[in-house]
Amino acid sequence: MPGIDECLLQAMVVPGARGATIVDWTSGLALGAIGESPGGDVEATAAETAEMARMATEYRSFSPQAAQPPGEAPARQGTGAKGLPVEDVIVTTSSGYHVMRFVETTFDSSVFLHLWLDRDTGNLALARLRLADIAERLVLA
Amino acid sequence: MSTPTAAVSPTLTRLAEERATGVLVRDHGALYLSDGQVVHAESPAAPGLDVLLIAGGRLGRTGWDDAVARAGARREVGRFLVDSGQVTGGELELCHLAALHDAAFFTLGPAGGPTRFRYGVAHWMGSIRPVPAADVAREASRRRGLLEALWPYPGVDTAPLRPAPASPGASRRQRALLALADGVRTPPAIARVIGRPAFNTLVEVRRMAAAGLVETPPDPACTPRARLPDWVPDFSDDPDIALLRRLRDALEASL
Incomplete structure (x- = not known):
């Protein structure tokens, strides 16, 4: 029975992992956290990454249906959030990588996994694939 | 924090x-x-x-x-x-x-x-x-601060959600809320229909209000109440006898 803690532990096994959190990007709440946090403040990091993630999901430029006229985009309700507009947000800095992977749930939610990696020991491509897998297993049986 | x-x-x-x-x-x-x-x-x-x-x-x-x-x-x-x-x-x-x-x-x-x-x-x-x-x-307490920072008008939280005449800039998740705004449903009622936490709905509603996508009702606590002109309280507060008679007659007729 994988839960929040098991998924966070799996994220910490990714090479170069320094810290991982599960964040609700509407409220900015950290639902779970493990390891280090940039700046040492889990809640502040959660609020900032939530803002970043939210903007990525809202900007029309990043929407897969960007070609559609704005009025025709279907308002999804009650059918789950199949097909999230954005898969992940990646930020690279001189000392690390940040991968934010959106979690697709059958109920209405706004959750993503944030993995912070060391620049020297982390592998961005590998981390992205592993995090995608972990995000999927968080909600699948 | x-x-x-x-x-x-x-x-x-x-x-x-x-x-x-x-x-x-x-x-x-x-x-x-x-x-x-x-x-x-x-x-x-x-x-x-x-x-x-x-x-x-x-x-x-x-x-x-x-x-x-x-x-x-x-x-x-x-x-x-x-x-x-x-x-x-x-x-x-x-x-x-x-x-x-x-x-x-x-x-x-x-x-x-x-x-x-x-x-x-x-x-x-x-x-x-x-x-x-x-x-x-x-x-x-952080959540209270967040709502206040987004749009400091708590009136939008409990009033029926009313989209502004033109609201083109709404996000995908905001459009889902606007689609359920029928002039009667309040944000908590919409949260219940859509199955989304009420606070998350309030965050979206305050953001939309700040962006002018939904109307902000006048806040009774914030607007100083206008004083009635002196002649108004002079009116007799007798009920409208004629209206009550008509109501009574109509009720009797329907029995």
Whole structure:
């Protein structure tokens, strides 16, 4: 029975992992956290990454249906959030990588996994694939 | 966050320190504690875990009712839902945490009335992922600050949601809310229909109000009440006798 803690532990096994959190990007709440946090403040990091993630999901430029006229985009309700507009947000800095992977749930939610990696020991491509897998297993049986 | 944790409810802090088990009840909701940690929360303003799971189609109403009937007495409904394969452990934790903080936000509100605590009470949901009481209190106060920072007009939280005449810039998740705005439904009512935590709905509503996508009702507390001209109170406050007569006649005629 994988839960929040098991998924966070799996994220910490990714090479170069320094810290991982599960964040609700509407409220900015950290639902779970493990390891280090940039700046040492889990809640502040959660609020900032939530803002970043939210903007990525809202900007029309990043929407897969960007070609559609704005009025025709279907308002999804009650059918789950199949097909999230954005898969992940990646930020690279001189000392690390940040991968934010959106979690697709059958109920209405706004959750993503944030993995912070060391620049020297982390592998961005590998981390992205592993995090995608972990995000999927968080909600699948 | 630098907010002092004790600010929201000193009672909650004391209960956490004495590792109390029971239910804390205020005007707008209840927090269930086990060993000083919050294991469940309920508020009429926040959709419950059942609403969140069922509205999205993850779970059927019969599946939920069955779980409550079969595992409610031994207070293991959460575990039963997972063990019977109706939801996964991750889904249950995510959804339950969302519901817990949502209900706690309304329960711990500033005008929440007196705080009562009954020792020994446990919720039938069972323990899913306990949260330290201090974390719950701190999160509730952070949420209040967030709403205030987004758009400091609490009137939009409880008034029927009214889209502004032209609202083209709404996001995908905001459009889902606007689609349910029928001039009657308030944000908490829409949250219930769509199966989204009420606080998350309020965040979107305040953002939309700040962006001019929905109307902000005039706040009675903020607008100074205009004084009536002196001649108004001079009017006789007798009821309209003629109207009452007509009503009586109509009622008698319909009997």
